[in-house]
Amino acid sequence: MKFPELHINFKAIVIGGSAGSFQGITKILSQVPKDFPLPIIMCLHRLKHVRNGFIEALSIKSIKDVIEPYDKESIKKGNVYLAPANYHMSIELGHYFSLSTEEMVNNSRPSIDITMETAAFTYKNKLIGILLSGANKDGAMGMKKIKDSGGFTIVQDPAECMIDTMPTAALNTTSIDYTLSIDDIIKLFFEIHKLYK
Amino acid sequence: MQEIHIVDIRKLTEIIKTKYGYDFTNYAISSFKRRILRILELHKFNSVDALTKKISDDPVFFEEFISEITVNVTEMFRDPPFWRILRDKIIPNILLNHKKVSVWHAGCSSGEEVYSMAILLKEMGILEDSKIIATDIDDQILERARSGVYTVKNMELNEKNYVRFRGENELNKYFEVKNGLAYMDKSLVKDVSYRKHDLVNGIVFNKFDIVLCRNVMIYFNQNLQNDVLKKLHESIFKYGYLAIGSKESLIWCEIANKFIVVNNEEKIYKKIKE
Numbered sequence: 001m002k003f004p005e006l007h008i009n010f011k012a013i014v015i016g017g018s019a020g021s022f023q024g025i026t027k028i029l030s031q032v033p034k035d036f037p038l039p040i041i042m043c044l045h046r047l048k049h050v051r052n053g054f055i056e057a058l059s060i061k062s063i064k065d066v067i068e069p070y071d072k073e074s075i076k077k078g079n080v081y082l083a084p085a086n087y088h089m090s091i092e093l094g095h096y097f098s099l100s101t102e103e104m105v106n107n108s109r110p111s112i113d114i115t116m117e118t119a120a121f122t123y124k125n126k127l128i129g130i131l132l133s134g135a136n137k138d139g140a141m142g143m144k145k146i147k148d149s150g151g152f153t154i155v156q157d158p159a160e161c162m163i164d165t166m167p168t169a170a171l172n173t174t175s176i177d178y179t180l181s182i183d184d185i186i187k188l189f190f191e192i193h194k195l196y197k
Numbered sequence: 198m199q200e201i202h203i204v205d206i207r208k209l210t211e212i213i214k215t216k217y218g219y220d221f222t223n224y225a226i227s228s229f230k231r232r233i234l235r236i237l238e239l240h241k242f243n244s245v246d247a248l249t250k251k252i253s254d255d256p257v258f259f260e261e262f263i264s265e266i267t268v269n270v271t272e273m274f275r276d277p278p279f280w281r282i283l284r285d286k287i288i289p290n291i292l293l294n295h296k297k298v299s300v301w302h303a304g305c306s307s308g309e310e311v312y313s314m315a316i317l318l319k320e321m322g323i324l325e326d327s328k329i330i331a332t333d334i335d336d337q338i339l340e341r342a343r344s345g346v347y348t349v350k351n352m353e354l355n356e357k358n359y360v361r362f363r364g365e366n367e368l369n370k371y372f373e374v375k376n377g378l379a380y381m382d383k384s385l386v387k388d389v390s391y392r393k394h395d396l397v398n399g400i401v402f403n404k405f406d407i408v409l410c411r412n413v414m415i416y417f418n419q420n421l422q423n424d425v426l427k428k429l430h431e432s433i434f435k436y437g438y439l440a441i442g443s444k445e446s447l448i449w450c451e452i453a454n455k456f457i458v459v460n461n462e463e464k465i466y467k468k469i470k471e
Binding site for chain 1: 225226227228231232268270271276354357358412414415416418419422442443444445446449
């Protein structure tokens with residue numbers, strides 16, 4: 001699979017996922033090479049009151065370490081980040097994270113919309129947004145923001161999703177560049193990796 | 198979601214600063230923008246300028262604004278392991294040198310943490326000998342904190358946290374449900390002093406054994422975090438404790454070397470230098 005839109009100016013990838021996305025995420029993380037050049041920023045719905053365990057579960061197969069950033073932590077190239085439990089995670093113009101305990105958005109904290117919208121504001125057309133399987137509409141507005149800011153948008157193929165509400169909501173809300181299986185999303189990561197070499 | 202511009206926000210914070218003496222200039226921008234948007238929607242203003250004008254003209258509305266700009270999402274016994282460490286290690290440690298425990302809840306919001314602390318101290322048998330001061334920037338939320346009335350839905354979460362805290366009773370021993378609301382046992386907080394105080398412009402007013410300022414400074418940018426942390430440092434006795442939120446960090450603050458980490462997971466620090 002080829003992605004002619006890819007270029008070497010991308011600055012970050014943001015991934016949203018909820019119910020049914022865990023397997024896909026771990027598969028992606030098990031393939032992303034150690035020297036992958038872009039930060040991968042993940043906002044996944046998770047149990048609000050269980051702080052530990054999730055990152056360990058993700059890390060088992062991940063080639064790179066998965067980091068739950070602290071408030072105001074700088075975003076570094078090639079790192080993999082995960083929104084901490086029970087906090088919203090925003091990306092600020094100075095390329096760092098900020099956390100907050102504001103009201104839930106789309107019944108979620110962390111909310112994918114918040115992470116994606118602030119990432120779109122910061123990275124503009126240099127952002128790739130990926131939305132995976134999930135049972136609510138969180139992320140649809142975020143994907144729209146990414147598209148409207150000139151970014152590149154991908155959803156997991158609804159046919160492959162355990163629960164397709166989330167990618168379908170995004171497809172109905174904005175124009176999505178590619179609808180891909182997890183395996184093809186992994187190929188996209190490989191393409192980016194090659195480009196930056 | 199409409200886009201709002203930093204320039205308009207700057208105008209707004211300038212007016213507030215000149216007219217009311219509150220300084221929101223160094224609040225963390227993403228969450229501040231979302232709060233402003235929320236207020237625009239809630240009160241049907243069509244621009245930040247319209248909001249700015251209203252604030253400038255109407256001091257009563259400004260009080261409302263203060264209530265809505267601050268984030269008041271909190272829980273009793275949030276992060277239960279934190280409260281266990283407080284009970285099993287930190288407070289016993291303080292009692293080695295002090296007869297009484299003095300506590301400051303800086304940014305107490307609707308008061309859930311104050312009740313958590315009061316319950317913890319009561320179960321340790323030292324509530325009567327403790328001094329608790331709870332402050333917030335927002336008068337309305339202080340009123341709610343004083344009233345100790347919470348929704349039953351929130352109490353369910355609080356009860357789950359309390360079970361994980363491994364308190365010695367059931368949480369419902371400390372509240373009564375009437376007309377679908379939970380009324381806390383107010384004797385728990387009868388000696389608590391609730392006061393209005395702005396962490397940004399307010400003075401250092403006392404010294405404490407423990408200062409809890411959890412998930413408050415995340416709404417500030419790093420410059421402001423630095424300034425506020427200096428005040429918190431001044432407000433703690435030497436060898437007293439500071440607790441911040443589990444995903445906050447002191448590492449990049451100028452004053453970090455005046456504290457040591459007591460518990461990194463729960464973000465409990467000890468002041469070791471004046």
